[in-house]
Amino acid sequence: MSGHVVALCGGVGGAKLAHGLSMALATADAGSLSIIVNTADDFKHLGLSISPDLDSVMYALAELSDPVRGWGRRDETWRFMEALKGLGGESWFQLGDTDLAVHVERSWRLAGGATCSEVTAHLCRTLGITAQVLPMSNDPVHTRVLTEEGWLDFQDYFVRRQCQPRVRDFEFAGAAQAKPQPDALAALQRPDLRAVIICPSNPFVSVEPILAVPGIRSALRETRAPVIAVTPIIGGKAIKGPAAKMMSELGLEVSPAAIARRYADFIDVFVVDESDPVPEPVPNVKFLSAATLMTRVEDRLWLARAVLHGADALATE
């Protein structure tokens, strides 16, 4: 089956499935892929414009990700960072020497008036990425985290404080005023839309900021194409990152079903891991089981194929 596939994606975890989808759709007749990426983690650091989730997706698609560290680029070196520490510079956010090239190139292009999506398209082109990688919006949106210690900016919470403070709520400052990136909305409205995949990203700080951009959630509700989400929770734990910790601190059950309920207004299928029991029914949501843990690169491709197969099966029902 051919047609256009759209993925919604946060950082490292979701980027693995985005990479799997790009491999599954790499042949000419397999259809095309747009990846709508969370930009609510973007921030300015040392005067540089840093887009952690866009970078994670680009590095995964270009097969430049570090396989051990789980973030940043493979074969990275840290000479800049060591020299910066020698100058008494801020060292809480690690910037690798090759990663820094992306930040510098993005920053001066943005400062010169290019949009985030123009810069992303340029970077993807130079990295040989054929999938369309799109920021959710070219307007600034900033995730803020209400913790027991008060409001924190996302990177302060996530990197500086290592997700330690207990969370109570989230806000996506600027989201209500933000316009969706036009190609992102257009991709969701294509007549040949085959499926929309919600990658196994953190629901609270990766997927929901994208959904908070006006027009995105309603486009997902309205599309006739299957919308299929993949669990970021396996065996009651997050595969990576603070999703499980957040669910528990918010008083939610740490389970795939709890996430399926948050997405129930726009998803058709929710994929749980094959090692977990199929959840109790959630209205309007069909559960599918698959191997969702993407340890090896092949796992990404297999999960992508399973998800596309599930979507296609639903479409022909």
Added chain:
Amino acid sequence: MSGHVVALCGGVGGAKLAHGLSMALATADAGSLSIIVNTADDFKHLGLSISPDLDSVMYALAELSDPVRGWGRRDETWRFMEALKGLGGESWFQLGDTDLAVHVERSWRLAGGATCSEVTAHLCRTLGITAQVLPMSNDPVHTRVLTEEGWLDFQDYFVRRQCQPRVRDFEFAGAAQAKPQPDALAALQRPDLRAVIICPSNPFVSVEPILAVPGIRSALRETRAPVIAVTPIIGGKAIKGPAAKMMSELGLEVSPAAIARRYADFIDVFVVDESDPVPEPVPNVKFLSAATLMTRVEDRLWLARAVLHGADALATE
């Protein structure tokens, strides 16, 4: 003899004598040192604020200079630059991984409202530099080069075009409106001023931009302290850089005497290399011979001592 010494300095060549002076004046009773540095080469590149001469002076004083390449930092690596090329980024200006830390730290501090001299003082402190390193001005001044091909910005001429186009003239855009950095002017007016040293820097694009900042040249003319310049020309050639090529293209004799004549209104002594003949008399200028070629680090100290000795001898005449 004690007292305060002021040096005027451009990049790499002059920075060697600045380092020699800082070594000669390192003991507590030896007096103190201010180095007024050319900032007319400063430019923006990839959104970063780059001050090549300030960096050369800082690296020389902190003993971080690369001894072979002649510019930048020792033990440098180029991972950022390689990655930037991979992104199709501009690669005509080389930025080493550790050098980049200085540019990033300077850029965001300037963007945050700090002056160039505040940022320089901060960087010098973190690098353990005790001499006072001062930009000639906190206001923007830009050297432009009139060549046979028209006007070029300095870095375009110097780095991108490798000084190939023949020069006809120079201008220091913004110099007439620039204020001298206050501590620089104050240093030249100190009652305990022991000597002013014009380092063996390029007269046209390193020393004369400093002299073009209102108040500097007149302070040099007016001071009662000896003003002593060191030749950047030995045996009819520049030790480094395009000084000799420029002199010849401007129709000047390529000789120490031709430079001494350009400085004759404010210098007392001009130091020629011991391998060159003492020039024909230049009104108001006394010639001294010394070993001016600074190949080894010790040569810097010996030349600094010879220059200070020459200044002190004149002061007690």
